[in-house]
Amino acid sequence: MSNLNRCGVFISILIIGSFTISSCKQKDEKSLIHYDELSDQEKRLPQNAMASMNVAKNLKMNLFSSEPTITNPTNMAIDANGRIWICEGRNYRNFRNPKNPYEKKGDRIMILEDTNQDGVADTSKVFYQGEDINSALGILVLGNKVIVSVSPNIFVFTDEDGDDVPDSKEIMFSGIAGINHDHGAHAFIFGPDGRLYFNYGNEAKHLLSKEGDTILDIHGQKIKNSGRPYWEGMVFRSELDGSNVEVLGHNFRNPYELAIDSYGGLWQSDNDDDGNRGVRINFLMEYGNYGFRDKITGAGWQKRRAGWSDSIPKRHWHQNDPGTVPNLLQTGSGSPCGMIVYEGDMLPGKFKNQLIHAEPGHNVVRSYIIENNGAGHKAHIENIITSKDNWFRPDDVAVAPDGSLFISDWYDGGVGGHMADDVARGRVYRLSTMDNYIPYKLELSTAEGAAKNLISPNMDVFYQSWQKLHSMGELVEPYLSELIKKDGIAKARALWLGAKIPSKCLKYIDMALSDKDPKFRMQGIRMAKYVAIDKLTDFIVKVVNDSSAQVRREAAIALKYIGTKDAARLWADLAVQHQAGDRWELEALGIGADIYSDLYFGAWKNKVGDNWHNQAGKDIVWRVNAEATVPLLIKLIKDKNISPDIIPSYFRAFHFKTHPKKNQLLLSLLTLNHPHRKLIQTYAVGELDEAFVKNSSVYTRSVKKILPHIEGTPEWLRAIKNLKVKGQEKALFQLTISDTDIEIRKEAAAMLFDVGGSNYVTEYFRSNGSDLSKLQLMDVLGGVGQGTAIDFLEKCLLENKFSTSLMRKVVESLGNTGNGQAKLYDLLVNGMIKDEYKITAVLKLMTSRNDEIRKSAPNYLAPIGENSIDILALEQKEGDADTGKLVYNTYCASCHVADGAGIDFGPGLSDIGNKLSKSFLYSSIVYPSAGINFGYEGYNIKLKDGSALMGYIIGRSENTITLKMMGASIKEISLKDIENMEEMDKSLMPEGLDRVMEEKDLINLVAYLETLKIQE
Template sequence: MRTIFKLQTLLFSCLSILVLNSCKQEKKDSEIDYSSFSEQDKRKPENALASMDIAEGLQLELFASEPMVVNPTNMAIDARGRIWVCEGRNYRLFANPDNTYDDKGDRILILEDTDGDGVADSSKVFYQGKDVNSALGIAVLGNRIIVSVSPNVFVFTDENGDDVPDSKEILFTGIEGVDHDHGVHAFVFGPDGRLYFNFGNNGRQLKDKAGNIIKDIHGREISNTGNPFREGMAFRTNWDGSQVEVLGNNFRNPFELTIDSYGGLWQSDNDDDGNRGVRINFLMENGSYGFKDMLTGQNWRERRTGWHDEIPKRHWHLNDPGTVPNLLQTGSGSPCGIIIYEDKLLPEIYQNQLIHAEPGHNVVRSYIVSEKGAGYEARIQNLVKSQDDWFRPDDVTVAPDGSLFISDWYDGGVGGHKAEDISRGRIYHLSTKKGYQPVRYDFNTGEGAAEGLLSDNMDVFYQSWQKLNAMGENSEPILKQLIAKGGTSKARALWLGVNISAKADVYMDMALLDGDSKFRAQGVRMAKFAADGASLEGYLEKVVNDPSPQVRREVAIALAYLGTPKAAQLWAILAEQHEAGDRWYLEALGIGSDQYPDLYFNAWKNRIGNDWIDAKGKDIVWRVRASETVPMLAEIIKNENVSDERLPSYFRAFSFKEHPKKNAILMNCLTTEHPIGKKLKALAVGQLDKDFVNNSRKNTQVVKNILPQIEGTPEWLMTIQNLKLKDQNQALFRVLSKSNIDIDLRKEAADVLFDFGGKSLVQDYLQSEVPESNKMQLLGLLGSIRSTDAVDILTESLFSKNLSLPLKRNIVEGLGNTYEGQHKLYDFLKADQLDNAYKKTAVLKLMSSRDSLIRNSAPNFLDEDSVGDLDINALVERTGNSDKGKEIYSMYCSACHVAGESGIEFGPSLSDIGNKLSKNFLYSNIIDPSAGISFGYEGYTLAMKDGKTYTGYILSRTEDELTLKMMGGTQITVNLNDIDKLTAMEKSLMTEGLHKVMNEEEMVDLVAYLGTLKTEG
């Protein structure tokens, strides 16, 4: 068997050398016009470098390509300079049936450049197996190789260094997200000697190798139930899997994290597809990062008081107290591998900065970070940007010489569930000069380890750290030399010093008393690592009045689990130093007080007395969850000088606080005279608990008296719905029929109206003499709500003699959005009752039906011929008319997708589809949308116990309820106990095979338009 592997490796190496040698063209890559190539020639490895725009001072080389490596997902570089690669050839094959399964499983490769010419000439299979299919993380640390592949984290050990694993053990298991990129990701070795990693929002839980759910160091189960953790999480652990800490939670899909020499943590996070909310985060330990509502677990789309007008900011619940702010929002994208570059080879601008692989925009870039108050801000600087929209960099890693390697998934699309191509993949080398000759280190001596400790290569750093750590106090002369150098050398040496238990206090003091705030912030982290209880309080007291808000931020976080009177006093001193508007510092105070809010807050209140109601005091009252903040918050609200802009967020804060008289305090706001009384009353009534109102006739009447004053506001509607005020139907109809009111609010009003028996109001309106444009708006609205009454009205109207053809076409669109409506349309088609003017519209809508009979039969009712067999390779060479394509989009796509400012939000937004998908991928998705369903948009069918059926995708799921979004943009929330059966759909919710109802020219024009939909990021 080993002979066969050697022959395969030799064949791969020979083929790769032939391919890569062909890159040595007569013309320089920069002189080649990449845009002049055909689509097929653009895909060839020998033309790859011609597509690249490389930053000044850098050189890029193609190190390896297919067939030597295919579909690389993550990399590690060992101390010998060899490139270890996880392949994902078998990624989500259930969603890609045309791809050929490798029944041996995916490979972990070792690539090497043995002759120093910058090109890999050796490929070795370290491991191959189905248990590492689509592994998303690899870390090489000495003779141990950590491979992250949900549901497991494996530790392979190569005892004798022959590149064959001698053992394979499970470190963690039970992580969901199998064959899914929202599962577990790569491990990182930290300067403190511990391991760091994360998983996405499909990871759900963490179990030990015996299958038991792990509890964190505070005794809390690590699962995403909301008690207390949600969605994606970041972790720290010892090598044996003990002492697990959840460093942050409520992420969507943080692909990878990185840690700097001072102990600062950084990572990126992916938004829901198409919402231009991709972000970079600095991890404030124990923070919540706002992907889901931290109280209910509801999706960010669910209406709430005080949400932000801009979706990218609304997406992360940034207006909620308790959400850590983002370092940077980069717009659209598909963020992947990330490092903090602290080496010296690259130009100075990139040193001590983040470097990130962003496949969604075909770019590797740096985030130039600077301090701002207690937090940070950043700008983007590109290192490598490709004209090739198949360039999908998914990892970036530092070699022993300080140069970078970039892995390229190389595919027509990125994200979602589809791999367009499984036969290609590239590895690039980025340096300041051509060629690659790894630096070798001697880990057998303290001096050699001291040199290696300064390397950014993780394996070199790890082996150096282990040698110096094993020397114990004997390493101190070396540590002193390293400390004298300053910078990251000093930071790394300090961490080794604090691991010498007998000398830990010396090194903590050294850091805490340093003149540079970075080391003092590190000193706080060191104290949190090495000290506890009263001794930790003593160390924190030394910097509680530090002039740097960055240091005080770390002190606040370190107080979180102490809960002593002394800790409360330290927190109060920190709170006094808060600068109004510094959200980073405010959230640090919140994180520090969340476990003991009353104790810590009262210590501050006792110090500040009655002088609390200034700008910074208002911040603290808004954020901290102490009971006493409830009446204080009401006092802020009632002040005539309260900011109109801040008012919604003040009321939102009530949701996060408990007080025995909270509802009485809110009720008092309804009778308060105020310059912005209407808005204040609307917000107050929306926060009232329904039991408090319903159990008192007086309270109910007070609320009803307020409703006419706030009609048309979200709080007005929430109040009617929550209190089930069925005498408000006329008001509900007024709101749903007004075009100047938010469309989502009108839809919600229509739903409530039908639930309360207001069907006749709508019927009478459609039969009246109001302008046709008004009826059109109402019919469009009816087509996007779930009520069976709405379907009945649409059906009646379709055959009414009083409505025009445009109105009836609109009715057909509406009927096609619901399960019941689709069946009615299908019956009309079979009975030949539909006018030809809107028959094509009906067929198009029915092609998205979950009923396979309807979906497959619908095209048979068209007179047009099908396009037939399509050659995608030929289509991509054609140039379409994007202006005409925009019209095609309006006809075929806008009913389910948003592009720019137009369309209905049901499926993923298309506003950035031109960045994320190549022409090949666009054609493929149009022809077979089920092959590439975006995560979060998988279809489900809910069969209810009362016989009703709903189809859509799950917006959110709490312990008691599930919210489903359906065609047309409507949504329904149902009690889990009322569901008889929840079934995942095998097919996409999107229309199957649009090519069946459009001709080739229309399709080419549509793809031309979709290719223009790009946002900067």
């Protein structure tokens, strides 16, 4: 939308009237407005916002504030006076988007206030504005302190005199991700234990002090993304001044905001790789690994492993791996944002003490209703607010002192993805049961007032009350006693305060551990870990045989860093109570044993003796990484009654275990006489270390002898590649044309051309086979970059003997690699590509890393129109989705999957109609480099042998990177073979499609993309 059009919107807003509208009046207006009859522009007007909303029963919702007062709110806090603090993201990634002008003064932190108690903001002020807070993604107000999360820094603003102007600004942490990156720092929250909790996403490589030094956690480990021991996104806890940082969980992709309950339970969401429908909600078991990457190597989730799920959402988080905490809930696609545990009284009872979550990807505010499930939890979704307006992008939720819920709304055609389509809009809503918004009177002058306010659902009221009571020392105890009598969150918060009294901490821990409610007993373990670490085992003794699996879960986790014989005996006592199949309990035991696994496992094995061979014992052998588990796991595999379904999982466990004779033990399985002999041999070969096999001719012969029996499996492919086994051309070709996984077929095809087996492919295309089978093979060849493969494709193109559809696929395949693009461009320049294939050729060449090729290729097509698109005008036109699907197949299917069709290279589009509005779809097509999805940044890689590769990185380890290239082929590259690696400043998606696509095709394409919606 042009600046002129934006001004027109604002003028119409001003003409229609101000926004001091009561919720009653808005309800009347909603009944008069028929949302479906409004034009697209009318739907965008704030006065029509409520007409699009559906709100849960017995709740009232009103528009609290909107543009032009605020724009692009990213995160929100509510102070003790009920004022709403907003971080704006007007400058979010707009250096890439030519449509959006840069605000030179920088982004703002706004304070909104309702002074006349009608539930609508009538005053606003700027607390701070500057380029140093551009696109801040977190804000926490604690008294006169304001903590702002804005990568790469965490700022602490202090307003000493209460005039709403900061008197100082200091850096608490630095070095978090790049500037203006939404996979970096997120919001801080204040915990009931008096500490700060926060997280960051997987672009944050480390956590640095304000001086730039890498911070060590409380266990002396560097907080950095190196796998030693931490990976990717992390969750932290620290004291209020940022000292004593503790890593509470790691290996997330991009968690947005933590939520904490009064007992110390932690929850958060996490975003999948875009398009894989793997968005998840996590309950945080402290010190857990959450499985975004391989825990040992750091390999991405797409790298093949034994026992992975056929379900990509489950595969995405390594849920089959021992050592990965299970997900609470997977919610499909989405863009998960702000989350709270609602502990107020205003909302209906079913939402109390439950998670409330802003999900802008699906235009919804949800509650996750939690139930206990063994040692863990399960949850189901209850929608609170939904909207017909796909510009409704709720990105944060916060609780006011009166218990009402506020929702910030990014309000845009899309959300995140490194792009904002519209920077002039933004909203805040209030959800309540009362029309009036009564100011809260914070009473801290007396202990009675502080005790009353301690149970507030508002974080700032709670914080200030907590500080007042904490400062009283032992004198606070009479007030704590009264709070404890009230039970619930009052009791939980009082117990935390009691534990912070040095002379009384043991008393309050005992009180919690003796409570009849397991929530308090869990809290007691958490309290002991914090304030009585030297007596922790004494407290664990009290609950080691607790009737609650959840209490035993916390006890097991608490043993992680102790490592004494007493701790080992306690761990063994907990392990013998494990209920087979309870993955939460099993992972808690694993977390507790990970550092001292030999000691703890040995204590358990001594306790159970030979009676370990039950399902619960098998679970423990599978999960715990003690050396002694390796021969036991071999014994389980040799059991002739073993179910074939469990065999891959058992072999996967070897990946995480060490033993001096592990390879010899695996090798012994190759000659095993067993009902599932082939299956066992297949996986045994796959888990053998390459160096072990190659260092012995005897071992090599043993493996080669097995290869014919496991032919066609991924493990066979890996073995013949690593051992350079000759004479496998025919078998490789058969695997290439099989109906197995396409990634295996591509790997087989690459090896086939490597070993000189191209004649098999040539003969196949000369045969009278069906076009369909040849098209499927050409899809496979599109990911092969060997010179012989490219020569073959060039010959096919020149001979032009295939059907039109197959010839287009030849062109597509040739254009998937850098060397192939060079050939294709030469053919185009020399007039050797027929007209009917030119669009396909040009589209591929427009993705080239070579500037000349990329910019010149469109000149070989007749110009369609000017290189200028009026998106606002296009929005008003209706397209035909059925025709658009054909356009999609021409322009998009070679790089994207939609509705089960296409090549899985770029982000999946099967749910793009839910995620992006019509205008955002147009912007994404016309300006692809304005918003490059995180994880899809292109890289040019030059190898030392002179070859070049282009694609995006899907996995990193200490010694390798894994690159996904055009055609969706995946290649693991040793870092020692790389001469230069450079990130591209352009999207891998071609720019300038408007130069090669007719307007009607663009309109029809967008009409089709709008229909791509997965119903969750």
